[in-house]
Amino acid sequence: MKVIVLGGDGFCGWPTSLHLSNLGHDVIIVDNFSRRAIDIELGADSLTPIRPMATRLKAWKETAGRSMGFVNLDVSRDFAGLVELLRREQPGAVVHFAEQRAAPYSMKSARTKNYTIRNNLCGTHNILNAIVETGLDIHLIHLGSMGVYGYETAGLPLPEGYQTIYLKDEEGGLLEREIIYPPRPGSIYHLTKTQDALAFQFYNGNDGLRITDLHQGIVWGTQTDQTVRDERLINRFDYDGDYGTVLNRFLMQAAIGYPVTVHGTGGQTRAFIHIQDTVKCIELALENPPAAGEPVHILNQMAESRRLRDLAEMISERMGARVEFVPNPRNEAAENELVVKNEKFRSLGWKPILLSDRLLEEVEEIVRKYRERCDVSCIPCESLWTRGHKPGAPENGGLS
């Protein structure tokens, strides 16, 4: 199938593009390199030496014998270009990673809040609008986030997108309804994902668009079966306070002798998934599109839930690092339970990679191999959720 991967140069987009190409799909990557531009802005480069797009594509051609297309286009600004691209390529599916994806960056400043809102909301809407405009029957697969649910679940397992509720009628009888799970976003980034979900519901209902929305957990790991095949194919690895996802940050910190810094009590429980499973889940979503007339498919794309302080302790024990608790820059519950349903992907045959599997070692190897590229000043999270909060940095500045 011809598949366009929007944001195909990014942390999830690049390995997904390789995986889909490897499966035999005809992949066209669309990216405006906004993530690389933010690297420059933050002065925080990928730990791994990611190559320019042309080098990546050449390496893939040499390694796998397969070509991928590339178009430099800002999905959030170039509606006409997007329509023209869809008309020309007539893809069967579009995979949409083209959003600003870091919660801390989305809370960093007034400017980054505005950027995240405009980029993500106009981008997602442009895609929906462009699909309608072309009249093509394109399956849209969007990367959402587990964070749209909020984390005040009060002991009930999180369903997959839809929640059965009951209303009391005037005689006290119960009426059953199914609704989109009431969202409770915890950052501007997560807010945009909940706003996207409303746009999906509308375009699905009004125009019959076929849409899959994947509520993904926190991604860990860096390499996939394809990115390891040549060093020029290496995936990015973020360890900085804004873009570094928590488990990868912990591993990086441990590898360089920096304290494993836990925000708040570490009682926050979150959902996790390995990057290798991200690409596998996209494959499964692509192979199992909604039928015409079906509501938006919403799947939880996560392998397991873990409490952050337990993760920190696990890494501390494995790698001999010290754990340090720092003020939480985020405005969130100090402690929460989290039980998440993921039967939909499991019913498609998915067997998730768990933290207890051997892949933690691979990440340790990566962080040890490239540790000289690390700039420790980038590690603390300095994006504050509100003015009253303090930065999530160790009091002694880290290395000591």
Added chain:
Amino acid sequence: MKVIVLGGDGFCGWPTSLHLSNLGHDVIIVDNFSRRAIDIELGADSLTPIRPMATRLKAWKETAGRSMGFVNLDVSRDFAGLVELLRREQPGAVVHFAEQRAAPYSMKSARTKNYTIRNNLCGTHNILNAIVETGLDIHLIHLGSMGVYGYETAGLPLPEGYQTIYLKDEEGGLLEREIIYPPRPGSIYHLTKTQDALAFQFYNGNDGLRITDLHQGIVWGTQTDQTVRDERLINRFDYDGDYGTVLNRFLMQAAIGYPVTVHGTGGQTRAFIHIQDTVKCIELALENPPAAGEPVHILNQMAESRRLRDLAEMISERMGARVEFVPNPRNEAAENELVVKNEKFRSLGWKPILLSDRLLEEVEEIVRKYRERCDVSCIPCESLWTRGHKPGAPENGGLS
């Protein structure tokens, strides 16, 4: 109190500005004249001869002896200008009408869809972000829409913003929760209002912003106690297929001998409010702000529900016009019941103006007085919700 009225040149914004000024508030109007620009784009002018802003302000000064400020600013694009304005003026409240407000226009073309999304979402977010950025304790009053609820209420009355629901735990016990009423927008315009609601919830929770969101019914009428005081203060009156609200359109059609065109069966039941009550409700919202730490106030700003074909028949009888049923350009249920709670405004002492009151006559006078300004070619609604729909025009072209 110093009050900034964003979109203060528009159909609701202008009479609200006059009303608040009349009450003694220090009013500053902000507008970028986007609505007048759309008049030009559509070739459909206000039936009433609205004057330039400078003339309006001069007339108000001469009539009421009160000055209002004016700033030409695009709230959706000029974040820095907005922050500077708030810092300079330090308003106690901001009333936010600065959104593209016509459902048909929002569905007119790919371009107007994109415009509505960008203008409304970036505009609303800029305001929230600017309030946080200045650190000022500003009460934000936003005009939402009854349309955010959707109209599949299955016999239950629509609550005011929040809905009590029950979840079943694993033993079948009921857990009570209160959620924002699950939205079901029927157009891109309504979609933006539901997306706004999520932004309000986030900024209220994360930053403690004090916000009132008013879910307003369909506005009818044109004049208020202030706009009638001088012809130069006259409010706009839209009768075209995109911006003309249904009751005003019916009255206009009847006045010029055009058939009263009902979309579909006319079984759609909708909520209505007179423009005089719009301004009264804003006054009440302004006087009753949320306390610090309170959730977003959501009030239903509507007087009564009416079925559209009943309205058409009422006007047909009063004015001797013929009713014609035309294909419905919208993608919506053909028939619906609608019972809406409006206890919150009523508890503040509001006594709504009803259609049975005498104000229909006043609208008839307006449409008769200015009927020579009407361009009948603007009357049919040619904005189609989907490609399969047909324009809502009489088959014989109207006048015959």
